[in-house]
Amino acid sequence: MRNPPPDVALPRRRRLRIEVGTLIAGLVAAQAAMLGLLGYWGAGRLLHGVAREAHLEEHVRLETEIRAYLASATGAVRALAQAPKHRGERGADERNAELARALVAQSAALDALYFVDADGNTIGVGRESGAAPRPIQDRAAKPGRIDLRAQDWMREAAASASPVWSEPHVLAYSAGRGVSFAAPADGADAHGTREGMAVGEVSFGHLHALVESFSHAGAGDSAVVDAQGKVIARSDEPASKGAADILDEVLALAAAHPLDAPLLDHASQAYLVRATPIAGTPWRLVSWLPEEAVVGGLRRGLVAAAMVLALTLIAALALSLWLSRRITGPVEVLARVARRIGRLEFDNLPRVDSSVEEILRLEQALDESAISLKAFRKFVPADVVSELVKQGRPLAPGGRLAEVTAMFTDIEGFTGISASVPPGVLVPQLTEYFNAAAGVILAHGGTIDKYIGDGMMILWGAPVAQEDAPVRACRAALALCDALDELNAQWTARGLRALRTRIGIHTGPAVVGLLGSSERLAFTAFGDTINVASRIEGANKEFGTRVLASGHTVAALGNGFVTRPIGEAQLRGHGGRWALFEVVASS
Template identity: 30%
Template sequence: MKVKLKVKIIVAFSALLITTVLVIFLYTQKQAFDGINQITQDLFSVITKNVSDETITFLNPAVQIAKNFADNPGKLQISLRNNDSIQTHFGAHALNMLKLHSHISGIFVGDIQGRFLFAKQMENGKAGIKVIDPSGELLPKFLNLLEEKGLQDLNIIRDQNTSVIQNSFWKHFDAAGELTEIRVNKDDNYDPRLRPWYQGAQKAQKIFWSDTYIFFTAKKPGITVAEPYFNASGELIGVVGVDIELDRLSVFLEDQKVGRKGLVLIIDREGEVIAFPKINLVKMENDKLRTIQYTELELPYLQKAISTYFETGKNSFSVTENGINYLSAFTTFPAEFGKDWRIVIVVPENDFIGFFSEIQQAIILISLFILSLSIGTAWWLSNNISKPIETITREQKKIGKLELDGEFKLDSAISEVHDLSQGMTAMRNSIKAFQAYIPSELVRQLIERGEGANLGGNERTLTIMFIDIANFTTISENLDPEPLMLQLSDYLGMLAETIRLNHGTVDKYLGDGVMAFWGAPVSSEQHAIHACHAALSCSKGIQEMNQSWELKGKKPFWSRFGIHTGVTLVGNLGSQSRMNYTVVGDSVNLASRLEGVNKIYKTEIIVSSDTRDAAEKEFLFRPLGSVAVKGKQQEVEIYELVESIKQATEDQIQFSGEFMTALSLFQAGNFQGAKKLFTKIGDQYPIDYPTKIYIEKCLEKERS
């Protein structure tokens, strides 16, 4: 399939541009996605490290406090045995630590005798120390000490059901550390040696972390870090513990921003929620408080992410909930931390790629704008290149058809196009100059048929016509050569154009005559009809020219036509260096002879019976009988072409009919009847010479 140059330029330019834009866009998109993924991973790593570091920092003071106390077992034991003073080493140090670390709710110590000290941070900066002495000896000693110190009026609160053995009491201190009251409890069955934190540290023989549980007093989730301490022989003598409330860790997580709607939380290996912002992590069940599981979070996408983590073990993946993609990352705390906790980060994917989508849309719009602008530029550029070439192509096609009328002029700033235009102009002018010597219609038809200039021919049924000017020799003797040539040129030009318009081919000019044929090189079933139309049109054209010439004082050119239809040899005759597309044979000779027969009958257009048979449905013919022509042994029936049936008048039809009847009588031997009818016709048409001829023939037959 042939494609226009303009289309090729636009398509090629657009394809190149689209490919370039697409490659750049895809590369940019890939780089952007890779960058976003890297940024996401880096951000997750930073947040994970922050949470991990902050959690360790959050819990580390408790570890250090426990270690510091455990490193001084002697002072701890003194505090446990001699807690009959207003303030002990343990109490002073513990209360000071509670003031420094608000997330630590309590510091305590218990020994192998079951003695227990518990320092607790209370509201408004107040604090308290609980003392449990299984022997019950410390409380009386402490009350005596108060009297000795002049503090016997200090507020002492006793439980109504306090038993005789009073083994448990609280020392309450104000924000300045001054003792404000004593609360004596009823008999306390609390035994530190039976508590999980004590037993865990005792078993581990090193620092021990408890599981998360609900602190009884604060009603908040927390954990306990416990450190055992030993005597000089390495025997366990007690355990120090520190209680840490985890709600402060949840507050810290709330400040960790991951995108616009991302969440950070901490869970343990069982899926229990350790820390989570803005959510109550405690739930009442069977009249007991407990921590919540991740499955109880009212966030389906978060539940789905954590479930996927436990099911697959993957640390990084995405989940989809309600058509929204969520990026998920899970990181386990370092082994040295001592707790098997996980940091969970879940964030909507759009928080990271949302801005990129906006940039992507902007890039697409800009790319489309640039693409449209570039295609417009390509269209303009292709027009500048292709339009001159299209103009040259159209002119080339016209030259190929030998349509050389008008002028060809093309200006172009492109040198190659300019040179091509100049070459086309030169070729056009050259062909136009030679057109005067070559039958252009013939060449055009040969080109259209794709026939080359090869010697040889073939037989076809054609219609041949000869045209000649009557008495041209006499006319030429009385005219100057130059005016005669100009008048003859106008005459021959009109004949040639009329023949061309009626699908004929001018074979050659014969001085004052013309030879033409129909049916080659382009085959036609109506070649005889076209020839008859051409003859009548030429006749009318000659009449019009003669009228014009006579008005100008010029001699008229009356012409004779001979037409025959028959098998003829047609093709290229001559030599390789010079040849002529022409027709030869008996049919050509007969057409020429018929043109001469007009001299006998003083008629204008005579055709053979073959032509008449091929065109009788379209034209009105008058039979003229048979004549002997040179080169033919038998006489040839001839007819006069009167007019086309559509244009024929009633008078012409009647005249032709009566003449044919009279001729039929003559040919049948009824010479008297024929003479009578011919005489009648002669009276009506006194200038008709064929009628006069047949009247004379009838008289000759009667005399003989």
């Protein structure tokens, strides 16, 4: 693959493990966040709805009880007002008193029930603290008596000819303060004047007992107020002087939102507020209930559920990271294997530990590639392929001019040896020689271009440029001679024939590159430098030497070698004369 030009920006790369882990974790986190937000929103609305329903139920219950309680009182008063012939007949007072006694006995709401005639005389019954009814008989001429006919609520009832509830006042025939209900009597005298007024008294004690029953759980309060906001009865204690009274805030909020009051924030606590008129009276029932008292347990359960959800999310994220590691870990190992195969490094390749079938198939495919390329490496110099791939050069026919040092080797008298030694003996012996030679060449940075029968063509300076190519070549030549001497000693001990190699070295320009067809290529070098190196190797036979090098090569060695000048010689098959030197040893 070609390397991109240096001015072209490469796309940003990311690790697969990060991408997979981020994807899985992101999906899990997004889903959990969405579910959490929807759950929190829905649970909040549900809890608020539950609290409102509980508050409404308790408020309606109390309102119903108050209405029933007051209805028993107003019914008794109306019954007394509708009784016929309140005066003008003998025994009328006794009959009115007896009727009042019976009505009071049936209505627990009344503390007193009496009739006030047009002259201000009063006849009826009263009671205190659940005691038996006592008779009320009060004449208008009685000293110190309060004339009920002068009360505003009595006047209003007489003027409107309809029942009226009074404002809170000191009760006339009951202990303490309360309210009175006045109903004009049916019928009139000859002058069209009403005969009188039936009045029932309801003390605050009864109403307090009702509003205090607002919440059976002991939370929340209620109050009954009149049209001007004056308190008739309330279940809690009023705030101390100078402090904010919650009832004032409740009334203000209910006035601003008569249909659906929002939550009231008082003393860092949220209250549900409700206000409704009490039918048949000029009063309103208001109630306020801490939302926490109703749904606190549910809210704490919601928090616990949120914590469980958070822990579940953390566990899911950990699981996603583990899964991504299980997936990407083997992929990273296989990526390293692929890179090593690309560098033609096939020894001790790591194995993957995975149960994913696709990953196992990929590992098998890489194993097969490694086996094929390992066999291919025996035919193609690995360093040549690696360098071409590293340089990004296309694997197509082509060449370039480069300064190289070429070496040719040849076994002396091999033609006769091959004719006299059986192949089963000669081939293993020759293989030992080439193994030793290849080790020496590679150790000195050379590239074995090709094997030519019993000889070799070796290059320095290609495919990778080497400034000390002549030095490397001459050291390799001397090391090859030493290695062959050791092999000869072993072969002689085993009864095999000793071999002697001849080496020729020359330095100069040559065309190097991939040559061949589009289907099959070979890395090689050609040119006059290559031909001269081959001819110098053949000159060893004429001069009886083992290692011959051209003057061009020796000139680049410096003082690191011991050489013996041979003189100028005419090379066979090549025009011109060449200065030759025997490379004896390295100094």
